[in-house]
Amino acid sequence: MKLWNVAGMAVGLVLVLVLTLAVFGLPVGPSLALIGEGAFGDKFAIARTLVKATPLVLTGLGMVVAWKGGMYNIGGEGQYIIGAMFAATVVKGVLPNPHPLFGPLILVAAVVGGAGYGLLAGWLYVARGVEVVISTILLNFVAVQLLRYAVTGPLQEAKRQVPESDLVPKALALAKFDRQMDLHIGTFIALAMVVVVWLFLFYTRAGYRIRLVGDNRNVARANFIPAGRVQLLSMAVSGGLCGLAGGIDYLGPAGQLGFNFPQDWGFLGIPIALLAGLNPAGVVPAALYFGALFAGSDNLARYTTAGPTMIFVIQAVAVLGFVGLSTLRLRRKTAAAGAD
Amino acid sequence: MDPIELLRYAAPVAIAALGETVVQRAGLIHISLEGTMLTGAFFAMWVVALTGSVGLGLGAALLIGAAMAIVFGWFTIWRAADQVVVGTALNLLAIGLTGTLFRSQFGQSGKLLSVGKLPTFWGGLDLVLVLLLVGVPVIGFLLAKSSWGLALRSAGEYPKATEAAGYSVLRLRTGAMLVGGMLGGLAGAYLTVGITGSFADNCTAGRGFVAIAMVTFGRWRPWGVLLAALFIGAADSLQFRFQASGVQVPYPLIMAMPYVLTLLVLVVVGKGKRFAGGAPAALGQAFRRGE
Amino acid sequence: MTAEAGLHVENVTKRYGALVALDAIDATFFPGEIHAVLGENGAGKSTLMGILTGFVTPDSGSVTYNGAPIPVGRAFECKKIGIEMIHQHFTLVSAFTVAENLALARLPSLYSLAHVRDRAKPSLAAAERLGWAVDPEARIRDLSVGALQRIEILKALGGDARVLVFDEPTAVLSPDEVDDLFRVLRQLRDEGRIIVLIAHKLSEVMAVADRVTVLRKGKWIATSPLAETNQTQLATWMVGELPVGHVARSSGGGQPGIVAKGLSVKGDRGEDSVRNVSFEIRRGEIVGFGGVDGNGQVELAEALLSIRARTGDITFAGVPVSPDHLRIAYIPQDRQTDGLAMGMSIEDNLLVTGHRNLSLRRGPLLIAKRVHAWARGLVERFGIKASSPEEMVSSLSGGNQQKVVVSRALESQPDLLIVLNPTRGLDIKATEYVHEKMIEARNGGAAIALFTTDLDELYALADRVLFLSRGELREEGGAAALVGASR
Amino acid sequence: SAGNETAKTPEGEKPSTTQEFKVALITPGKVNDSGWNALAYDGLQAIKSDMSATVDNQEAAGPKAQEAMRAYAQKGYNLVFGHGYEYNEPGAEIAADFPDTVFVSSSGGKTAKNAGAFRFYLEQGFYLAGVMAAKMSKTGKIGSVAVIDVPSIASTIKAYEAGAKAANPKIVIIPPVFFGNEGDIAGAKKATESVLAQGADFIIHQANSAAQGVFDACKERGANAFGSNSDQNENPSGAVVASATIIAKPAFLALAKQVQEKKYEGAVSLFGMEQDAIDFVINPTFTAKVPPELVKELEQMKADIKSGKLVVPKAEF
Numbered sequence A: 001m002k003l004w005n006v007a008g009m010a011v012g013l014v015l016v017l018v019l020t021l022a023v024f025g026l027p028v029g030p031s032l033a034l035i036g037e038g039a040f041g042d043k044f045a046i047a048r049t050l051v052k053a054t055p056l057v058l059t060g061l062g063m064v065v066a067w068k069g070g071m072y073n074i075g076g077e078g079q080y081i082i083g084a085m086f087a088a089t090v091v092k093g094v095l096p097n098p099h100p101l102f103g104p105l106i107l108v109a110a111v112v113g114g115a116g117y118g119l120l121a122g123w124l125y126v127a128r129g130v131e132v133v134i135s136t137i138l139l140n141f142v143a144v145q146l147l148r149y150a151v152t153g154p155l156q157e158a159k160r161q162v163p164e165s166d167l168v169p170k171a172l173a174l175a176k177f178d179r180q181m182d183l184h185i186g187t188f189i190a191l192a193m194v195v196v197v198w199l200f201l202f203y204t205r206a207g208y209r210i211r212l213v214g215d216n217r218n219v220a221r222a223n224f225i226p227a228g229r230v231q232l233l234s235m236a237v238s239g240g241l242c243g244l245a246g247g248i249d250y251l252g253p254a255g256q257l258g259f260n261f262p263q264d265w266g267f268l269g270i271p272i273a274l275l276a277g278l279n280p281a282g283v284v285p286a287a288l289y290f291g292a293l294f295a296g297s298d299n300l301a302r303y304t305t306a307g308p309t310m311i312f313v314i315q316a317v318a319v320l321g322f323v324g325l326s327t328l329r330l331r332r333k334t335a336a337a338g339a340d
Numbered sequence B: 001m002d003p004i005e006l007l008r009y010a011a012p013v014a015i016a017a018l019g020e021t022v023v024q025r026a027g028l029i030h031i032s033l034e035g036t037m038l039t040g041a042f043f044a045m046w047v048v049a050l051t052g053s054v055g056l057g058l059g060a061a062l063l064i065g066a067a068m069a070i071v072f073g074w075f076t077i078w079r080a081a082d083q084v085v086v087g088t089a090l091n092l093l094a095i096g097l098t099g100t101l102f103r104s105q106f107g108q109s110g111k112l113l114s115v116g117k118l119p120t121f122w123g124g125l126d127l128v129l130v131l132l133l134v135g136v137p138v139i140g141f142l143l144a145k146s147s148w149g150l151a152l153r154s155a156g157e158y159p160k161a162t163e164a165a166g167y168s169v170l171r172l173r174t175g176a177m178l179v180g181g182m183l184g185g186l187a188g189a190y191l192t193v194g195i196t197g198s199f200a201d202n203c204t205a206g207r208g209f210v211a212i213a214m215v216t217f218g219r220w221r222p223w224g225v226l227l228a229a230l231f232i233g234a235a236d237s238l239q240f241r242f243q244a245s246g247v248q249v250p251y252p253l254i255m256a257m258p259y260v261l262t263l264l265v266l267v268v269v270g271k272g273k274r275f276a277g278g279a280p281a282a283l284g285q286a287f288r289r290g291e
Numbered sequence C: 001m002t003a004e005a006g007l008h009v010e011n012v013t014k015r016y017g018a019l020v021a022l023d024a025i026d027a028t029f030f031p032g033e034i035h036a037v038l039g040e041n042g043a044g045k046s047t048l049m050g051i052l053t054g055f056v057t058p059d060s061g062s063v064t065y066n067g068a069p070i071p072v073g074r075a076f077e078c079k080k081i082g083i084e085m086i087h088q089h090f091t092l093v094s095a096f097t098v099a100e101n102l103a104l105a106r107l108p109s110l111y112s113l114a115h116v117r118d119r120a121k122p123s124l125a126a127a128e129r130l131g132w133a134v135d136p137e138a139r140i141r142d143l144s145v146g147a148l149q150r151i152e153i154l155k156a157l158g159g160d161a162r163v164l165v166f167d168e169p170t171a172v173l174s175p176d177e178v179d180d181l182f183r184v185l186r187q188l189r190d191e192g193r194i195i196v197l198i199a200h201k202l203s204e205v206m207a208v209a210d211r212v213t214v215l216r217k218g219k220w221i222a223t224s225p226l227a228e229t230n231q232t233q234l235a236t237w238m239v240g241e242l243p244v245g246h247v248a249r250s251s252g253g254g255q256p257g258i259v260a261k262g263l264s265v266k267g268d269r270g271e272d273s274v275r276n277v278s279f280e281i282r283r284g285e286i287v288g289f290g291g292v293d294g295n296g297q298v299e300l301a302e303a304l305l306s307i308r309a310r311t312g313d314i315t316f317a318g319v320p321v322s323p324d325h326l327r328i329a330y331i332p333q334d335r336q337t338d339g340l341a342m343g344m345s346i347e348d349n350l351l352v353t354g355h356r357n358l359s360l361r362r363g364p365l366l367i368a369k370r371v372h373a374w375a376r377g378l379v380e381r382f383g384i385k386a387s388s389p390e391e392m393v394s395s396l397s398g399g400n401q402q403k404v405v406v407s408r409a410l411e412s413q414p415d416l417l418i419v420l421n422p423t424r425g426l427d428i429k430a431t432e433y434v435h436e437k438m439i440e441a442r443n444g445g446a447a448i449a450l451f452t453t454d455l456d457e458l459y460a461l462a463d464r465v466l467f468l469s470r471g472e473l474r475e476e477g478g479a480a481a482l483v484g485a486s487r
Numbered sequence D: 001s002a003g004n005e006t007a008k009t010p011e012g013e014k015p016s017t018t019q020e021f022k023v024a025l026i027t028p029g030k031v032n033d034s035g036w037n038a039l040a041y042d043g044l045q046a047i048k049s050d051m052s053a054t055v056d057n058q059e060a061a062g063p064k065a066q067e068a069m070r071a072y073a074q075k076g077y078n079l080v081f082g083h084g085y086e087y088n089e090p091g092a093e094i095a096a097d098f099p100d101t102v103f104v105s106s107s108g109g110k111t112a113k114n115a116g117a118f119r120f121y122l123e124q125g126f127y128l129a130g131v132m133a134a135k136m137s138k139t140g141k142i143g144s145v146a147v148i149d150v151p152s153i154a155s156t157i158k159a160y161e162a163g164a165k166a167a168n169p170k171i172v173i174i175p176p177v178f179f180g181n182e183g184d185i186a187g188a189k190k191a192t193e194s195v196l197a198q199g200a201d202f203i204i205h206q207a208n209s210a211a212q213g214v215f216d217a218c219k220e221r222g223a224n225a226f227g228s229n230s231d232q233n234e235n236p237s238g239a240v241v242a243s244a245t246i247i248a249k250p251a252f253l254a255l256a257k258q259v260q261e262k263k264y265e266g267a268v269s270l271f272g273m274e275q276d277a278i279d280f281v282i283n284p285t286f287t288a289k290v291p292p293e294l295v296k297e298l299e300q301m302k303a304d305i306k307s308g309k310l311v312v313p314k315a316e317f
């Protein structure tokens, strides 16, 4: 994307936001101020924006990998939940001896959980021909119920009173830089994953094959590249990234699992990936945009009567505005191409 | 359970899934069906609360359902935008829109609403249920035998053949979306003015997604889809029965049952196109002319 | 303008970019005759037929039917005035029944309450008239290709078309099915319709046509009553003078290479595409497979690649072919569907073979620097006209796209090279270069199977020439064999 | 200390005086649910009007919960209510980082210098509902419907069952049915019908915003329902015979006053009928049908509860 296009898009999105606020009768100036303040007002606000962007970076990356491989994974939410559950299982296991060195192991478990759940959808497609879109919708529902079961059953806190897991012991929680701030090192893990995924997609054989199969399965077939296996891999990597997001949210901001653990970050990976143009590097600004939007609109909801539902409207319009603007651009492009 | 009661509780999913059958047969997946149902549910309730007329409420639901479908269709059919992305966004929009309006109209701290309901006759049937029972064979017949159904199905199977035969894939799909949207709105309305006479945030509770899955479960046939919806409804009733008779199974696992069952059916049916029909070949694929 | 009955084409020209697909063509098609249109691949036959039936808009020239101009470029309206085309590629919905497909083709009015059965009736009646047994409830995907061809034809007959254009209807039929089709064509002709037939096989043309028109490279060459010509004459019109003489023959008798015995292969629709063929290609040898498209080339090539199921044996150097000890490279027939990932860059498309290249990777990693250098090298050596290897392959011209496919295959130093029409769309210099490279590969010990429809290429490169005709192999060469004249 | 030094006042807000008292409420669900969350919202509004405090509220659960708590503390809020057990442990932990903010959760047992919990003794109301149901049931069967099986809900239902058993040992209690989804009115209705199908003619609910489904089912089947959390006696269904209510205002005000006067010390406090925070109200339009002895008996029990003579069972959580 050219810088000029990015600028145009940004202006367009702000206009869309202003319009939405106006339509719902919110004072545009003060509302924008509240949103801006909530997203960037002070170091706390910036930290919140970053923390919200963290799972979005990871689920966005997850969607990029799957979609690049031609797999329409919309099961990020389920993979996120299962990842967190795997992490919580390990935490429960090492609870008697919560040594900080277990931290990486817990995150690996989250990756494995998410990857396994992604693979399940991949297998359903490759081996049984079940559309990924349909199977992942169903698997998302199943994951939510599994979570509910887990926190009232095997993963429930020690006293077995409330439907939650135990609070993650401090030693295992993701390190923070300032006790008063939300920022934790998970954000940097996510940023590192951007680099890793970027290297994976563009500098490894496996990543190359994922891109190739996603672009044209026939070429892969004619050159002895096992497309099914490659697509399974893309689902596993995708699920693993979403699982990692779940693990980080569990060890970081949430600190425990409960009914309300899933916050739609898995679903939101989809628009992030789209906004990023299916480019891992683009995921960072896209996730920051949404992170800031969420931190800002949370602030709006906190300090006005706009209410939590208003946030959904703002988010939805932000996505639709983006899709609308990008299809407009596409149309101009194809019109130009058709002219010759 | 009394069969009419079973039908009544299965109806929201069944009606939405019936519409979704038409939509998927034309090659689209209406991911925002959940949101369409929710707006239908809210607007039906709102209009009934304002006017006292259930008929007007149902009409409002049809209109808003159609409007949501048009938005979805404009992006996905005419702009060839991704169905999942647009659908996800519209679901968010629906939650936000209904929630915001609900608060602004009925108070910040909420209120248990009770509005007029659809009158029943013949031991519990009502207009919408009759419509559903008539709609299944009618839509089944139209899809299978009529000119419209034939053209529509070809758009879901092989859009190029549709265009070669002289129909516009884009228009056919838009028409299918209208049917799917109106039925989605009606399905939502039936929750609020048919079953409960009330509305709450998110009262569709995932039924739209279930309806999408039921279309696959019912193998893209109206009768199959109705049976699938009844099956899930019955499984749900059974689940409550279990609880009320003290059977000790963790209820989240019971609640996952419908989805797991659907997945199992899909695994068994798998790629077998021959087994009671398969997915429309062009399902979920945007059609761009001249490609 | 003549008010004569019939379809008149006057001075029609059609360009695709720089390519002149049809160059000032005149032709007349009369009622009550079967008029065959002949020409090599790419001669412009389908384009001309598309113009007659409204699917293609000409750049200039006119088409009149019974004295009145046809609705040019509007296939749908052409259908209304009785001009129908039976497409080379079927437009049948495979999940539908026969009746549904027949009904779909009848003029649309969505709101008419007409039942599928009613709309299929005229076509089914036509089937009965022709003596074809058709089960309206059968599913398309369960039918044989021959049956599909019949359905494709019946679709057109349901509307009582007066002009029927058949684009290569026999390409996929068995001899018996061809005979049956010809019986029907004659019957339709005798009912006073205009029948236009595109066929590659001269024997077929001789059997059924009343008149022939020959095109070559977009130009009109000849029109003649069938009685006043013969196969040799037609073949010469089609392909021009036959090239003679060979270049750079292999020394012959290299090490044993591929040996195929009793190979049979099915096509995508389950038809027998390749029937019981046996041949050998030694290392250091190019075996050319001549013949017209659609006679089993793609299927045979894919069977040799082991990416298509087959019966029969293939061994290389005496052991069954297995990818593990054999390097195979492939230049597919259709670069856009099987050769290139159009959403990726030139470099990425070169990497299709290059990502296996040990010098470009370390374990699972691709070494970017080396990949760039390697890609740049290929782009330069093969003269791929692009600003850089990072450029999207979709922005290249067809010829340069072809060079991408060819260069990466040749570069991978294969033991077995399977090539379909490698120079389609290349200019003379590039063609020469590709030919040179193939000979280099041969001299380097590769066994090469060259499938080509281009006679010049066939004779220039092949050490031995075989001909594929309806999935069977023939040894005899010459123009007649090339166009499938012999039975 | 750190929390207040770094916190800034948001722009666009009225200039804050040093005395400004700021109270925030964080709810796990929507405050328009006519139940658990709604009552807390009403409590918060009471603090606003009676103490002219600056109040704000936000819905935040799961990973957002701690963030929301911190966000208010960073802004120098004096008191942050977390309306649910899930805010208790995190609250106690965050409290250490924000010594000038008091974190109070509804239920839960962890405390710190500036963190604690309070809990409504709604079991008392449910107990009386159980007594009334057992005494009046014609079928001899009573039941309950709830959204999810969480301890706060389970405990109230246990108390309802205990009341019923105490009043009539032979009463048959249909196990509670959970319908799983907060807003799912139709699900609540269907769940209720499954209980009614077992023969119950009195039903109590913990259905929050889906309660209308419970009432509707009872009305259609001629059964009786109890309202819960708030006074739902006037529900248009006409099926509500009495309500077990929480009066949030006194509890919220009491806590807020303690905090304002800097007297708050981390504790777990219980608000019941003794504090006028819980009540059991018979629907006036229904009184005629209730035997006068029963009305009297219920009044006596209320008095006994207040005096401590009758202790209603409750679970710890």
Ligand SMILES: Nc1ncnc2c1ncn2[C@@H]1O[C@H](COP(=O)(O)OP(=O)(O)OP(=O)(O)O)[C@@H](O)[C@H]1O
Binding pocket: C016, C019, C021, C039, C040, C041, C042, C043, C044, C045, C046, C047, C048, C293
């Ligand atoms: N849509 C198009 N865009 C660009 N070039 C085209 C297009 N259609 C045809 N051509 C070119 O026009 C020329 C004539 O094509 P045409 O399809 O008429 O050949 P044909 O005689 O039918 O060949 P075949 O025997 O292979 O079917 C070819 O070079 C072809 O590549």
Ligand SMILES: Nc1ncnc2c1ncn2[C@@H]1O[C@H](COP(=O)(O)OP(=O)(O)OP(=O)(O)O)[C@@H](O)[C@H]1O
Binding pocket: A223, A224, A225, A226, C322, C323, C324, C325, C326, C327, C328, C329, C356
């Ligand atoms: N040029 C080729 N010709 C024939 N067979 C090939 C060629 N390249 C690869 N194959 C075969 O195709 C299969 C898949 O190739 P691939 O490159 O994935 O092998 P690999 O190096 O073992 O990779 P992986 O690590 O994925 O197993 C292997 O069986 C390989 O032997």
Ligand SMILES: [Mg+2]
Binding pocket: C045, C046, C047, C088
């Ligand atoms: Mg052609």
Ligand SMILES: [Mg+2]
Binding pocket: none
């Ligand atoms: Mg291998």
